[in-house]
Amino acid sequence: ICGLGAPNTADKSSPNIVIMLMDDMGWGDLGSFGQPSKETPNLDSMAAQGMLFPNFYTANPLCSPSRASLLTGRLPVRNGFYTTNAHARNAYTPQEIVGGISKDEILLPQVLKKKGYVNKIIGKWHLGHRTHHLPLEHGFDEWLGAPNCHFGPYNNSDRPNIPVYNNSQMVGRYYEEFEIDKKTGESNLTQIYLKEGLDFIFHQAKARRPFFLYWAADATHAPVYASKRFLGKSQRGRYGDAVMELDDSVGQILNSLRDLGIDKDTFVFFTSDNGAALMSGPKQSGSNGPFLCGKETTFEGGMREPAIAWWPGHIPAGTVSQQLGSVMDLFSTSLSLAGLNVPEDRAIDGLDLSPVLLNNTHVNRPIFYYRGNEMMAVRLGPYKAHYWTWSNSWEEFNQGIDFCPGQEVAGVTTHTQQEHTMQPIIFHLGRDPGEKYPISVLTKEYQDALSRITPVVVKHKNGLVPGLPQLNMCDLAVMNWAPPGCEKLGKCLKAPKSQPWKCDWPH
Amino acid sequence: ICGLGAPNTADKSSPNIVIMLMDDMGWGDLGSFGQPSKETPNLDSMAAQGMLFPNFYTANPLCSPSRASLLTGRLPVRNGFYTTNAHARNAYTPQEIVGGISKDEILLPQVLKKKGYVNKIIGKWHLGHRTHHLPLEHGFDEWLGAPNCHFGPYNNSDRPNIPVYNNSQMVGRYYEEFEIDKKTGESNLTQIYLKEGLDFIFHQAKARRPFFLYWAADATHAPVYASKRFLGKSQRGRYGDAVMELDDSVGQILNSLRDLGIDKDTFVFFTSDNGAALMSGPKQSGSNGPFLCGKETTFEGGMREPAIAWWPGHIPAGTVSQQLGSVMDLFSTSLSLAGLNVPEDRAIDGLDLSPVLLNNTHVNRPIFYYRGNEMMAVRLGPYKAHYWTWSNSWEEFNQGIDFCPGQEVAGVTTHTQQEHTMQPIIFHLGRDPGEKYPISVLTKEYQDALSRITPVVVKHKNGLVPGLPQLNMCDLAVMNWAPPGCEKLGKCLKAPKSQPWKCDWPH
């Protein structure tokens, strides 16, 4: 890979990096972010000991592009995690997807290797499930987890169950060796991921090697699950049980860092990949707090994420940063903390937040909200301008799929794609976090805000070179029929003949 | 007043009591309750040093009845703060109201006098503005503030400006001696109320007398105001400026208790009288966090309040209580802490929360949601059953008055009064705090919840003796034309002839 040398020996000054990325957890799911049940004591302690970011964003309101952006520091429209099959559509990596993360992208663990980091991903990958897309082909040294969502169970004839990998070999499948009881919601997966994380941390600490742990548990993605000890424990039903188990896991991971004496050498960041999946209903989804709509949308509920940074002795305890942040910043920030430069041969959207983290400074920067390759909205300071709005199609909506249940803002949460490029809808997110009161175009406030936003948008669009879209083609033949390692387990399935088609992305 | 003896001498074991009651502040307006701007460091510290109640309720979604309930420990339907002019309507005390707090009601300061408490109200009274309704006639020893909302300015011929009282004499009027600049939002009222509070605390502490301070600032009620130092300081516009000033005042009051060495002898409770007034728009109202609708409604946004209890050395620091609480509990709890009994000759709806505060226990109890004399809904545990739903009339709604802007839950946020008494709409407020997903009547969960709620409702209704409604009659002659003290100031105005009418309560 261009620009990457051989791994150097360990640098003692490079902190360990732990990124805990939740799946479909909403901004409003943590006590410290206003969840009324306040059942996240460990995360709330983490915030009290670290820095809380109320204005932190994902790069896309959907799993795969969000995760691709975190690991590349680049918008999906640059790293290829989008579709051009239709206008302003969300796309991800179901198992019939042909594409995945491109070999041309440089991922965070690949750069960290230059400083001798040992890189592990635990949990959901979601950047493509075909062999050349898997984590160990893209800079990770170790992996325990699955390439796709834990949908299922499938019958293994029309559609195979999703494999779980240990490094580059499958070790079983969801609903088979790795059980999820959809009726009771019971699964030990979070405990498995916790134990794997604690073991990894323990061994790297003992070996005194800097490590990067990307802990991507998915218990809060439908079908939501928790282990027996947590089922029925929350006031919020099964979803809250999952949150409590994840909160407990976060507490155990932070405690292990303390117990091993490496808490002051380990930068930990907690966030989520997209907003709560409101369309799944209250038993299978979380809370976006006061924000509008949820997952799949470019409203705040789709893209504003809970976010906490923790690094005792380095990040001042109990601080709140109003910095606008992005999952893409985790790329640039992690590299900066490790003493590494970001790749210079490409556009990087991530910002180095280390001055913010270490000195509580503030940088003025925009946030771009995309669906497909369409820039739907942009935030600058407290103002957010929507150039395109919609939630989903009437056809879908009339089938009961609702991205904004109980919410309807006229001209905003529309079911046709509404163009506002000549006169964007502008909200003041400080006094109107719920995006309910468009600022009148006749006001000076509107004109002032627009005059500041317009040059930022022009500059962004002029500098944008879209990457090759990776999420256009589907093919049943590429599904997880026979992942590496299936022979040993006797779990290889027969793939159908290849018949690629342009994937249909309905929203 | 029946049952009340002469004031006793001071009892050293009786803590001072400070109730800080905000006006139209929403559950979601505090950082510790999830306001994204997190601009309430003093209240957040108060929560960290005390006990936070995420499930605390007002007794009515409107100022006057809520305040009457706080001071009497009784539901508005019992203490008379309601109307029977129409079904399920909100009523309050505008200055044309004839009624007010009845001489038959026993108010908290009246009982506290039995233990030698000095009682002061600072700010908004709102239990009637005619002479016999004023605070010094109902147990308070001192008052600085106004009997009504700070609406205006008026021309003093059709309608007088609202008087500000010092004890039993008016000392000026809003928009005259007590300026509120509606254009800039500037007013020094919060600073005046703060200084008055600090002075009162100082003098009682020096005199070693137990005191009750009812600090009822109203800067967050439209027209929202702040003093010059705070204007433009928040990320949330003028409303946020007002919140910041109130937060600063809370900090100063708590600091003064510490500085005077009486923090361990002073029970402080912070809450609000009703939910954020969403109908006033984002420049003049706050946030109800994830809850449905706002002020005037019996949805959670109308009646769930921010609430923090603080009493160093007695209330365990940094705790969250899931207890369902009510402003009416402040009556019973204050009396209990003072070593007094609640009146035994009448129904008291308030609960003594002292075991909750001191030992973090939990009591199962219902919350009743009223509009007028109609029980609209009841909460028991996590379940809330709506027997009647509506927001406001189509006629009002079509004029742009919206209690639920950007929100619409079918069959729930209706514009006609919907009766569900035979089959209430039930929500699980744990997993569905936003009241968006009615539980299907066909489920066991619905039947189980209803079977627990029904006997509670039957018992409540059977035991209910409504008080005489005080908010039925209006008369322009009773307005604040010539309050006591007006002669000295040369500010007496001529009242029109008495022409009483049945007040029209549109929602």
Ligand SMILES: [Ca+2]
């Ligand atoms: Ca996701």
Ligand SMILES: [Ca+2]
């Ligand atoms: Ca009020």
